[in-house]
Amino acid sequence: MSYSKLGLLLGDPSGIGPELCAKLLEERSGRESNRVVLIGEPSLFENGKKVAGIELEAPLVQNIREIPDGGIGMLQGPELQMDGVRVGEASEICGRYALDSFRRASALCKSGELDGFCFAPMNKESLRLGGNTHEDDLRFVADELEHKGYCCELNTTGGLWTSRVTSHIPLKDVASLITEEGILDAVKMAHQTLLDAGISIPRIGVAALNPHAGDGGNFGTEEGDIIEPAVKQVQKLGIKADGPHPADTVFVRAQRGEFDAVVTMYHDQGQIAMKLMGFDHGVTVLGGLPVPVTTPAHGTAFDIAGKGKANPDALKAAWKVLQNMVSSRLAS
Numbered sequence: 001m002s003y004s005k006l007g008l009l010l011g012d013p014s015g016i017g018p019e020l021c022a023k024l025l026e027e028r029s030g031r032e033s034n035r036v037v038l039i040g041e042p043s044l045f046e047n048g049k050k051v052a053g054i055e056l057e058a059p060l061v062q063n064i065r066e067i068p069d070g071g072i073g074m075l076q077g078p079e080l081q082m083d084g085v086r087v088g089e090a091s092e093i094c095g096r097y098a099l100d101s102f103r104r105a106s107a108l109c110k111s112g113e114l115d116g117f118c119f120a121p122m123n124k125e126s127l128r129l130g131g132n133t134h135e136d137d138l139r140f141v142a143d144e145l146e147h148k149g150y151c152c153e154l155n156t157t158g159g160l161w162t163s164r165v166t167s168h169i170p171l172k173d174v175a176s177l178i179t180e181e182g183i184l185d186a187v188k189m190a191h192q193t194l195l196d197a198g199i200s201i202p203r204i205g206v207a208a209l210n211p212h213a214g215d216g217g218n219f220g221t222e223e224g225d226i227i228e229p230a231v232k233q234v235q236k237l238g239i240k241a242d243g244p245h246p247a248d249t250v251f252v253r254a255q256r257g258e259f260d261a262v263v264t265m266y267h268d269q270g271q272i273a274m275k276l277m278g279f280d281h282g283v284t285v286l287g288g289l290p291v292p293v294t295t296p297a298h299g300t301a302f303d304i305a306g307k308g309k310a311n312p313d314a315l316k317a318a319w320k321v322l323q324n325m326v327s328s329r330l331a332s
Helices: 017-028 042-052 092-110 124-129 137-144 180-196 211-217 222-236 247-255 267-281 313-331
Strands: 005-009 035-040 072-076 116-119 152-157 160-164 203-207 240-245 261-264 283-287 293-296
Touching: 005 017, 005 092, 005 313, 017 035, 017 042, 017 313, 035 042, 035 092, 042 072, 092 116, 092 124, 092 137, 116 313, 124 137, 137 283, 152 180, 152 267, 160 180, 160 267, 180 203, 180 222, 180 261, 180 283, 180 313, 203 222, 203 247, 211 222, 222 240, 240 247, 247 261, 247 267, 261 267, 267 313, 283 313, 293 313
Parallel strands: 005 035, 005 116, 035 072, 116 293, 160 261, 203 240, 203 261
Antiparallel strands: 152 160, 152 283, 283 293
């Protein structure tokens, strides 16, 4: 029996990623049957181990087949001149390294050598300086995987999931971009992702856009004109969705166990709630891609990078979600 092959990227070299990866791998060492493929610059990982105060063997391999089931191996990732890395600072050199890491992991997934990957936090400014012309890392990875269909970020913490209809756009543009098609795509994406994660009958709450769900049209008409018809359409598909619910109470109901996921209309509507519920262990899933891809929901924490203080709980949670999604897909 051959077990799954899971990739792990070290993240932005200037951030907390390398030490987080060392802490994650120390804990999982000898406890899993998956093959762990660490992709990156060996000297960067060595530095991460030093910062974390961890002794851990990750032999350099030329091919993933060299890694035994349950073992850890390191594939030489993109080149990185360590003397050009300034801890705690965004830079072009770190952005190029991060983008090349995505390229390497995506190519291995396309060839079937990896079943999915998890990446430690990347820095959006560094990615832009390094040449990323996409709006975010999701779109960059989707392009590298040659994925042409719908994709969106989902977040999960404490067993609750959320996705959104609009994402990294100015708030002033949100209302004009709320469409029935967009809501359908976001709800169907949440439904399928939860199925992949092992939830047999996902229950999805759909948030309203306006205060008090529009108050019968007094504060806006998007609820009646767009959101409610979209919810009725997905219900006809057999998806257990409900709404629109006022955004200031839908997460309270979700915390009480009424929903497994909440679909919000814009980025901060869901992100504020989710990060308040579990900033230190929140996970972002790049939903809709051909293979599972996960990452911690927090950033590169430049203020504490290199100090050994970084909390690995979110990376551990992201790794667990990756394992679950890959296992579920391989079993189906």
